Amino acid sequence: MKFRFDGLTFGTDTALVNTSFNSGTSSLRIGDAERSQRDGVVPGRDFLGGKTWGISLTTDAVDLASAISLESALASRWHDPKHRLTPLTMSPLSYELDGRWRRVYGRPDRFSGSNGDIRAQQGGARIDCDFRLMDSRHFDESETVLTLPIVPASTGGLMAPLVGPLSTVRSSAPRAGYVDNKGTAATPLKAVFKGPITDPYVRAAAGWEIALKGTLLPGQSVTVDSFAGTVLRGSAPVGGMLTRKTRLSSAVLPVGISDLTFGGVDPTGTALVELRWRNAYYSI
Numbered sequence: 001m002k003f004r005f006d007g008l009t010f011g012t013d014t015a016l017v018n019t020s021f022n023s024g025t026s027s028l029r030i031g032d033a034e035r036s037q038r039d040g041v042v043p044g045r046d047f048l049g050g051k052t053w054g055i056s057l058t059t060d061a062v063d064l065a066s067a068i069s070l071e072s073a074l075a076s077r078w079h080d081p082k083h084r085l086t087p088l089t090m091s092p093l094s095y096e097l098d099g100r101w102r103r104v105y106g107r108p109d110r111f112s113g114s115n116g117d118i119r120a121q122q123g124g125a126r127i128d129c130d131f132r133l134m135d136s137r138h139f140d141e142s143e144t145v146l147t148l149p150i151v152p153a154s155t156g157g158l159m160a161p162l163v164g165p166l167s168t169v170r171s172s173a174p175r176a177g178y179v180d181n182k183g184t185a186a187t188p189l190k191a192v193f194k195g196p197i198t199d200p201y202v203r204a205a206a207g208w209e210i211a212l213k214g215t216l217l218p219g220q221s222v223t224v225d226s227f228a229g230t231v232l233r234g235s236a237p238v239g240g241m242l243t244r245k246t247r248l249s250s251a252v253l254p255v256g257i258s259d260l261t262f263g264g265v266d267p268t269g270t271a272l273v274e275l276r277w278r279n280a281y282y283s284i
Contacts, residue, residue: 002096003055005108005131006077011096015070016057016127023284024051026136048136052109053093055131061123064116071113071127078108078129088229090134094141097284101141106133137185139278148177148262150197152269174203174263181253183279188227189251190276193264195220197271200264201243208250211243216271226251253277 001018002011010016031044057074059067077083083091090105109132114125151174181187193200195216203209210224222233222241226248231239242248262273 004094004096004101005074006080006083006091008073008077010057010074015060016074017060018055019058019126020054020056022054024053024133026051050106050133051136053104053131053133055129057127057129059114059120059123059125059127061125063123064114064121064125067114067120067123067125071125074127074129075111075113078111083108090228093131095284102138102281102284103141103278104131104133104138105135106131108132137187137280137282138284139187139280140183141278143190143276143278144179146177146179146275148175148260148273148275150262150264150266150269150271151175174261176259176261177275178257179253179260179275179277180257181255181277181279183281184255185280185282186252186254187277187280188225189253190223190225190227191251192221192223192274192276194272194274196266196268198265200271200273201262202273202275203261203263204251205259206254208247209243209245210248210251211246212241213243214241218268218270224248224251 001021002009002013003018004010011018027049029047029049031046032041033044034041059070061067061070084107091107092103092105094101094103109130110128111130112128114120114127119126179189189202189210191202191210193212193216196218198215199211199213200216201209201211203211210226212222212224216222220233222231222238224231224242229248231237231242260275264271
């Protein structure tokens with residue numbers, strides 16, 4: 001297999017050759033409860049936990065100095081504080097199998113480098129490293145993107161009979177779109193709202209929504225990532241813009257086609273939303 005982490009590619013057909021790979025076993029958080037004064041148990045809700053990937057590598061170098069240099073390139077990324085010191089964050093580990101790239105999310109774990117033995121002195125240093133998966137799903141390397149523009153507000157003058165209160169604000173009609181998760185597992189949705197628009201939203205026929213309260217000016221955008229659990233204007237957190245009805249944990253696309261609707265108030269008819277997702281799978 002071939003892997004890519006933090007910009008470094010290693011594994012098959014590289015100078016850091018993959019010699020073995022162990023995909024580990026998913027754990028389960030079991031919610032069974034004992035039956036009161038009866039034999040057996042009452043089945044509850046079982047949740048998939050994490051697992052650990054084990055990767056073994058050998059450097060394909062000409063001498064110890066070259067082997068150590070290759071090891072150092074991987075070790076510096078594996079131990080980088082940005083991957084381990086920020087709470088609630090995960091890093092992607094991409095892998096190539098049979099010509100297609102996918103990724104998993106987690107954190108680098110154990111790293112065992114060269115011991116300087118005879119093989120290492122000849123350029124073949126052994127490296128063993130673990131990657132701790134935080135999510136049981138595998139995702140396509142590339143995002144699928146669907147852009148939905150706002151429906152321009154209706155135009156025209158006032159018509160009699162007039163009934164108060166009167167308003168001169170033109171409201172945009174919702175725009176419907178279909179998204180297709182071609183994987184085998186439900187996948188989280190990312191919505192990028194681009195102004196000018198007031199109170200933008202994306203709603204699913206399944207009942208959940210991603211909605212903001214407030215106004216985005218021309219050129220402004222807010223990215224709502226249900227997987228990372230973040231709401232960002234640029235790099236600034238703006239979680240307070242989420243409406244009370246928004247539950248990011250519910251904003252997922254089931255396998256197959258989903259019907260989503262984009263709306264808000266935009267008199268210019270130029271606002272849009274980018275719907276982004278990666279097809280998801282439970283297998284490698």
